[in-house]
Structure formats: structure tokens, C-alpha cells
Amino acid sequence: MAADFWASTQRRYWQFSKEQLAELRDKLDNEDKTLVQQCPLPDRRLLSHFFNTQLVKLGKRMPIRQQAIATAQVYIRRFYIKVPIRQTNPYIVMATALYLACKMEESPQHIRVVVGEASAVWSGSEHLPTKPSFADQQDVIPLDVSKLGEFEFYLISEMNSQLIVHHPYRTLQELQSTLNLAPDEISLAWSVINDHYMTDLPLLNPPHVIAVSAIFLALTLKPTQGGLQATIATAAALSNTPQLSKNTSSADNRAPDMTSNKVQNFVAWLAEGEVDIKAVVDCSQEIISLYEVLEQYKETTCKEQIAACMKKRGLV
Amino acid sequence: MSGPNNPPSAAATARLSVAQGSSLKRSVQAAFDESSDPKKMPANSYTSKVRVLDKYKVIGFISSGTYGRVYKAVGLNGQSGEFAIKKFKPDKEGEMIQYTGISQSACREMALCSELSHPNVINLVEIILEDKCIFMVFEYAEHDLLQIIQHHTQPTRHPIPASAIKSILFQLLNGLYYLHSSWVLHRDLKPANIMVTSRGEVRIGDLGLARLFYKPLHSLFNGDKVVVTIWYRAPELLLGSKHYTPAVDLWAVGCIFAELLSLRPIFKGEEAKLDNKKTVPFQRSQMQKIVDVLGLPTVEKWPNLVHHVDYGNLGHLTPLGPRLPPSENGRCAGLEAWYWNTLRTSNYEANLNAGTPGPQGLDLLSKLLEWDPAKRLTAEDALQHPYFSANGDKVSANCFEGMSAQYPHRRVSQDDNDIRTSSLPGTKRNGLPDDTFAGRPTKRLKD
Ligand SMILES: Nc1ncnc2c1ncn2[C@@H]1O[C@H](COP(=O)(O)OP(=O)(O)OP(=O)(O)O)[C@@H](O)[C@H]1O
Numbered sequence: 063m064a065a066d067f068w069a070s071t072q073r074r075y076w077q078f079s080k081e082q083l084a085e086l087r088d089k090l091d092n093e094d095k096t097l098v099q100q101c102p103l104p105d106r107r108l109l110s111h112f113f114n115t116q117l118v119k120l121g122k123r124m125p126i127r128q129q130a131i132a133t134a135q136v137y138i139r140r141f142y143i144k145v146p147i148r149q150t151n152p153y154i155v156m157a158t159a160l161y162l163a164c165k166m167e168e169s170p171q172h173i174r175v176v177v178g179e180a181s182a183v184w185s186g187s188e189h190l191p192t193k194p195s196f197a198d199q200q201d202v203i204p205l206d207v208s209k210l211g212e213f214e215f216y217l218i219s220e221m222n223s224q225l226i227v228h229h230p231y232r233t234l235q236e237l238q239s240t241l242n243l244a245p246d247e248i249s250l251a252w253s254v255i256n257d258h259y260m261t262d263l264p265l266l267n268p269p270h271v272i273a274v275s276a277i278f279l280a281l282t283l284k285p286t287q288g289g290l291q292a293t294i295a296t297a298a299a300l301s302n303t304p305q306l307s308k309n310t311s312s313a314d315n316r317a318p319d320m321t322s323n324k325v326q327n328f329v330a331w332l333a334e335g336e337v338d339i340k341a342v343v344d345c346s347q348e349i350i351s352l353y354e355v356l357e358q359y360k361e362t363t364c365k366e367q368i369a370a371c372m373k374k375r376g377l378v
Numbered sequence: 379m380s381g382p383n384n385p386p387s388a389a390a391t392a393r394l395s396v397a398q399g400s401s402l403k404r405s406v407q408a409a410f411d412e413s414s415d416p417k418k419m420p421a422n423s424y425t426s427k428v429r430v431l432d433k434y435k436v437i438g439f440i441s442s443g444t445y446g447r448v449y450k451a452v453g454l455n456g457q458s459g460e461f462a463i464k465k466f467k468p469d470k471e472g473e474m475i476q477y478t479g480i481s482q483s484a485c486r487e488m489a490l491c492s493e494l495s496h497p498n499v500i501n502l503v504e505i506i507l508e509d510k511c512i513f514m515v516f517e518y519a520e521h522d523l524l525q526i527i528q529h530h531t532q533p534t535r536h537p538i539p540a541s542a543i544k545s546i547l548f549q550l551l552n553g554l555y556y557l558h559s560s561w562v563l564h565r566d567l568k569p570a571n572i573m574v575t576s577r578g579e580v581r582i583g584d585l586g587l588a589r590l591f592y593k594p595l596h597s598l599f600n601g602d603k604v605v606v607t608i609w610y611r612a613p614e615l616l617l618g619s620k621h622y623t624p625a626v627d628l629w630a631v632g633c634i635f636a637e638l639l640s641l642r643p644i645f646k647g648e649e650a651k652l653d654n655k656k657t658v659p660f661q662r663s664q665m666q667k668i669v670d671v672l673g674l675p676t677v678e679k680w681p682n683l684v685h686h687v688d689y690g691n692l693g694h695l696t697p698l699g700p701r702l703p704p705s706e707n708g709r710c711a712g713l714e715a716w717y718w719n720t721l722r723t724s725n726y727e728a729n730l731n732a733g734t735p736g737p738q739g740l741d742l743l744s745k746l747l748e749w750d751p752a753k754r755l756t757a758e759d760a761l762q763h764p765y766f767s768a769n770g771d772k773v774s775a776n777c778f779e780g781m782s783a784q785y786p787h788r789r790v791s792q793d794d795n796d797i798r799t800s801s802l803p804g805t806k807r808n809g810l811p812d813d814t815f816a817g818r819p820t821k822r823l824k825d
Pocket residue numbers: 440441442443444445446448461462464500516517518519520522570571573583584585586
């Protein structure tokens with residue numbers, strides 16, 4: 063499975079344990095404790111959701127693939143474990159990450175286009191009135207070509223020029239036939255993958271584990287299934303007794319409908335031991351709790367807190 | 379952590395003294411000094427944590443390529459060894475050097491070189507982003523195949539020993555097999571891009587055009603329109619295929635094999651230039667050169683041939699090559715004739731030291747120069763070819779093994795006066811600066 067991932071810089075330098083991540087972030091916070099106290103920011107997942115929506119908004123104005131947006135999100139997450147977010151203008155970070163990601167994902171956009179569209183999105187009606195020249199404005203993004211170009215150096219340098227990101231989408235496609243997945247299941251899993259970029263999972267797990275978790279969720283979260291509770295129960299059962307689940311898959315005759323068969327096949331396949339079941343369960347739970355957290359999401363809160371933070375730092 | 383608000387490092391001062399202590403011409407040094415005055419940096423700007431001149435002493439200029447220039451350097455502060463530093467410069471806007479965004483090609487090269495690690499692929503030491511320039515620091519390779527081929531044409535033509543060719547080819551294929559199994563297409567294999575260290579190790583270099591080819595998320599149609607220097611360009615690309623595969627690299631290996639034997643490019647066509655209409659013209663001259671040796675391709679041998687945009691143009695080519703040097707009995711057709719003729723004129727049989735690549739060499743060559751990309755040998759299969767195992771020979775990991783003669787060192791020049799004007803990435807190169815083979819074609823559109 064994705065043989066190339068094992069030798070990749072992603073696996074060697076950009077996979078962490080939860081503890082390692084926490085430590086890295088604590089270190090950043092400790093660089094300027096008062097600033098952290100004075101400038102509260104939303105829960106990281108909410109903030110990530112904000113970034114995600116902003117990137118999608120920007121991406122919609124150019125022909126950009128989902129994968130470029132995914133890569134941009136990974137870049138941002140990597141960057142912010144090396145640089146305190148409060149010392150940056152997140153809008154510049156987002157625009158630059160997307161610009162670079164487009165080049166790496168083979169759908170390059172001219173730097174002027176990215177700058178132009180970013181300015182249009184972020185200095186438009188939603189934030190502040192549009193003006194052709196925004197240098198003198200209180201804009202969230204005092205962006206020009208050379209600023210973005212310069213920030214690109216910063217971003218690449220913090221990532222040690224390790225720009226190739228392996229995504230779960232490929233594994234999803236590879237498993238499509240193995241697991242006999244229907245189009246609606248694929249597309250559900252696909253959107254779960256899209257969503258996982260709002261969590262730390264890309265820094266915690268290899269892409270195939272995430273793909274398998276997304277399939278797992280897609281199969282069990284489908285409206286016909288028992289929903290969230292059932293999923294969690296299955297997950298828990300799986301993580302505790304992988305041996306048992308193998309037996310159930312062959313012996314269980316209570317649920318003859320197609321999807322359940324699929325779930326059983328999937329469970330049987332999991333039990334073959336190609337993937338770390340414990341990691342799959344953890345991932346699935348992480349994604350489920352993301353969906354719970356996102357219920358509190360308010361775009362304005364994110365926007366305001368970021369703005370206040372930048373103002374404090376004189377970054378506007 | 380040197381965030382955008384941190385003052386530039388004090389190391390800059392130390393660096394100056396190193397620079398002044400050297401006996402170099404100002405100009406070479408200047409290439410690394412431009413706009414590096416830390417005092418000019420606005421407060422809110424990017425500053426590199428590492429300075430190239432703190433770590434390396436530049437000792438001369440090697441070559442200028444499409445995107446920048448390559449310098450030779452030695453390590454400082456206990457870092458021993460020699461290095462090749464490839465410098466990418468940003469575009470100039472008027473007088474000011476500005477950040478204009480890094481070219482996609484440089485991004486790919488940085489990213490891919492950071493991932494790859496193999497004894498037959500050039501080793502990247504580090505990348506330094508400093509003063510609007512990108513410095514890619516590579517291990518230094520004393521030779522490249524272009525230079526080795528040239529050396530054998532002077533003062534008179536004398537063949538590259540068959541055992542050396544075998545070793546070179548094996549190492550090249552080994553590196554290529556690694557690239558392909560890492561989903562990387564090189565797309566620009568040619569003698570100048572294949573380095574050889576002084577220990578006779580082959581290193582595939584110049585990944586500026588390389589790309590990942592796994593699908594379906596990476597469509598390979600967009601982006602660069604012209605790929606691979608024309609003499610090494612595979613027939614499917616010449617016929618307008620947009621669906622290229624690792625097989626394009628193996629065609630190039632075939633061309634390089636032939637060139638190592640004959641010391642001349644086997645298919646030395648002239649490039650039809652892109653006109654303003656932006657339509658890619660049919661590369662008639664190049665195609666004719668191939669047909670001159672291989673004859674016309676047929677649908678029986680290459681079923682997909684008919685699906686190529688320029689299939690119709692094949693009819694305009696001359697079927698058999700009148701320009702092919704006649705062999706002894708006056709026949710001139712086919713790769714076989716070319717091969718035996720080449721061995722004879724290159725003195726492979728007469729020259730005992732050189733040995734001979736023999737009939738297995740021909741078999742391998744014909745399977746690399748296979749019209750149909752689907753039938754062309756893969757790197758993996760090529761490595762298994764009897765050419766490498768016949769006669770119980772073992773292939774040496776040092777292509778110079780057993781050779782008495784030494785190749786001259788890479789030319790390193792101190793005259794680099796035009797550094798400020800000629801190294802802009804947008805400037806299209808005309809002819810290689812490594813001049814002896816003037817007229818080697820260029821490719822590459824800047825993306
Ligand atoms: N590691 C190295 N050691 C020694 N010389 C090198 C090294 N890398 C590159 N060179 C020299 O510099 C030349 C240009 O390098 P390279 O091919 O990487 O640059 P480019 O600008 O991408 O290429 P091109 O000439 O194909 O446009 C090479 O042909 C070779 O002569």
C-alpha cells in the first residue's frame with residue numbers, strides 16, 4: 063500500500079505522536095505567554111474549519127483541485143507547528159500555502175491571479191469595503207506579489223523544502239474494488255477525507271490509515287445504518303477484540319442487507335491485519351468528535367479573534 | 379526560531395570576512411553576494427537561518443542552465459568535500475530584484491530531490507533559501523556523460539571501453555528503476571544530465587523536469603508543452619502523445635546507449651520551433667532521423683500508432699534513410715545495420731582493450747528503441763537483460779574500473795562577469811555553455 067510513503071519525508075519528518083505535537087505547540091506558546099493570554103483564538107479545529115472554508119472560497123475562484131486545497135491545509139498545519147500563529151497574518155499564510163500547493167499538485171496558478179483573487183475574497187464586502195488599492199486600508203490581507211513571493215520562501219524554509227504530501231485519496235481509490243464500494247460510499251468517504259484536514263490526523267497517521275477510517279465511517283455512518291452510536295460501538299468492539307470480529311463476520315447472519323455484508327467484508331479485511339486497527343479506531347473517533355465540535359462553529363468569532371490578534375501584533 | 383520579525387543573523391558579518399579572505403574574482407563571489415546586505419532588509423521580512431557563504435566557499439562557475447547557474451564550492455567549518463551549488467534567481471522587475479514566486483520547475487526539483495535517495499541519483503545535501511535566491515547544494519560530480527563522450531572524440535575518436543558502457547548503463551537503469559518505482563518520471567534524460575563521480579558512480583541529475591506520475595489525480599497533460607530534449611524524445615511524444623509514461627525515459631536511455639557506442643547522437647534532428655500560434659509543430663526532422671535508422675513504424679508492430687495526432691504526417695517521411703552511412707555491402711537499413719556498422723567504425727572489434735558489447739548489446743538496444751511504448755523494455759526488465767549477465771561478467775559499480783586513462787576534471791571557470799545579466803531564469807539558453815558540442819538543442823519552456 064503506497065509503497066512510496068514509507069520512504070517519504072512525510073513519514074520521516076512530519077508524523078508525530080499526540081504527545082510530541084502537544085510538546086511542540088507548548089514550546090511555541092511559551093515563546094510569548096502574554097500574547098497567548100491576550101489574544102485568545104478558537105479551538106484549533108474551529109480555526110482549521112475557518113481556514114478550510116476560506117481556502118475553498120479562494121479556490122472556487124480559480125480552477126483548483128480539491129487535492130491542492132488538501133495540500134495547502136497540510137502546509138498550514140505544518141507551518142503552525144514551527145511558527146506561532148499569533149506572529150503571522152493567517153490570510154497571507156493561507157494564500158501562500160494555496161499558491162504553493164497548486165504548483166505542487168500540478169495545477170499552477172499565476173502568482174498575480176492568486177494575489178488578485180485573495181485580495182478580492184478577503185478585502186471584499188464580507189470583511190471590509192473593496193478598494194483597488196488596499197495598502198492603505200485596514201485590510202486583512204495587505205498582499206502583493208512580492209509579499210506573497212517572500213512568504214513562499216518562509217513557508218518552504220519552515221517545511222525544509224519537503225513539499226510532497228501523500229493523501230488518503232489514492233488509497234481510497236485503490237480500495238474501491240477490493241472492498242466493492244458503491245459510488246455513494248466512495249463519495250461519502252471522500253468527504254470524510256476532506257474533513258479530516260481540519261484535525262491533526264494528517265500529522266498523526268499515515269494516509270492509508272486515514273483512508274481506511276474514512277471508508278469505515280462511510281460504511282457505518284450511512285443513513286441506513288445505526289448512526290453514530292452504532293459506529294462508536296463497532297469501533298470500540300473492533301479495537302478491543304479484533305479476533306472476535308473476524309468470527310462475527312463469518313457467523314453473523316442477522317443482517318442480510320447489502321451494506322451490512324459490506325461492513326462485514328470490510329471488518330474481515332481489516333482483520334487480515336494490513337492496517338493498524340487501533341489507529342483506524344482512533345482516527346474514526348477523532349473525526350466523529352470533529353463533527354461534534356464543528357456544531358459550535360461561528361465564522362464571525364474566528365474572523366474577529368484573528369483580526370484582534372493581528373491588530374495587537376501590528377500585522378494589519 | 380527566526381520568524382519574519384527576527385533580526386537578521388549576526389553570521390552575516392562573519393561571512394564577509396570569509397569572502398574577503400578568498401582569492402576569488404569578485405564576480406564569482408558577487409553571484410552569492412547580491413542584495414545580501416542585511417541592513418537593507420525591511421524589518422518585516424524573511425531572513426534565512428542559514429547563509430550559504432557561512433557554510434560553503436565558492437571556488438568557481440560550472441555551467442549555466444535554463445533556470446540558473448551552477449557553481450563549484452567546498453565546505454567550510456569542518457564540512458569536508460566538494461559541492462555543486464545550483465542557484466535559482468528570481469525575475470528582475472526593472473532594476474529591483476523582486477520576489478516573483480518560485481517557478482514550478484524549481485519547486486518540483488526541490489521537492490523531488492528532497493524525497494529521493496539512491497546511489498544512482500544525485501544526492502541533495504541541502505537547500506538554502508536566501509536573499510530571494512534558491513541555492514540547491516548537491517554532492518559534486520566530477521564528470522558527466524556528455525563530457526566523457528566528448529573526451530573520446532579527441533584528439534581522435536577512440537571507443538569508450540565496452541565494460542565501462544555496461545557499467546554506466548546498468549547504473550543508469552538502476553537509478554531510473556528507483557525513480558520509476560518512486561513514481562517519478564525524469565523526462566529529460568540526456569548525456570549532460572547524467573553525472574559520474576570520480577569514483578565511477580553514475581548519478582542521474584537535473585530533476586528540473588521530473589514529475590510524479592501516479593494517477594488519476596495528476597493528469598500529465600497540463601503544464602509543460604515540450605518535454606525532453608529533442609534528440610532523446612520518444613516517438614510517441616514526437617507524434618503528439620499527451621499520455622506519456624515511464625517508457626519515454628527508456629527511449630532516452632536507448633539513445634544514450636547508442637551515443638555511448640558511436641560517440642554521436644543517434645537521432646540528431648533539428649527542432650521545429652514553436653510558432654506564435656502556440657500549436658506544437660510536428661517534429662518532422664527528428665522523426666525522419668529515427669525512421670532513417672529504424673524504418674517506418676507499422677500498425678502491426680504498434681497498434682496504437684493510428685491514435686496519435688501526427689499519425690498522418692508519417693506519410694510525408696522518406697521510408698528508408700539515404701543519409702544512413704552505407705555498410706560494407708552497401709545495404710543500409712535497420713538498427714542492426716546501424717549497430718554492426720557502428721561497432722566497426724568505432725573500432726570495437728579491432729580495439730582489444732575496448733572489448734565489445736556484442737550481440738546482446740544489440741538486443742538490448744533494439745528493445746529500448748522499441749516504437750511501441752507499451753512494448754518497450756521497462757527499467758526493471760532492462761536490468762535483467764542478458765547483456766548485463768552474459769559471459770558470466772559482473773557489472774562493476776565503478777564504471778572506470780580497469781581503465782588506465784583518466785578523464786579530465788570538470789572545467790571550472792573564474793570568468794563569470796555576466797552573472798548579473800545572463801542568469802535570469804527567463805533568459806532562454808541558446809546552446810550549452812559547455813561549448814564543445816555547440817548546437818546541442820535546447821528544450822524547456824519556462825513554466
Ligand atoms: N552535482 C553536480 N556536480 C557537478 N556538476 C554539476 C552538478 N549538477 C549539475 N552540474 C553541471 O551543471 C550543468 C547544469 O545543471 P542542471 O542540468 O542541473 O541545470 P539545469 O539548468 O536544470 O539544466 P539544463 O542545462 O538542462 O537546462 C550540468 O549539465 C552539469 O554540467
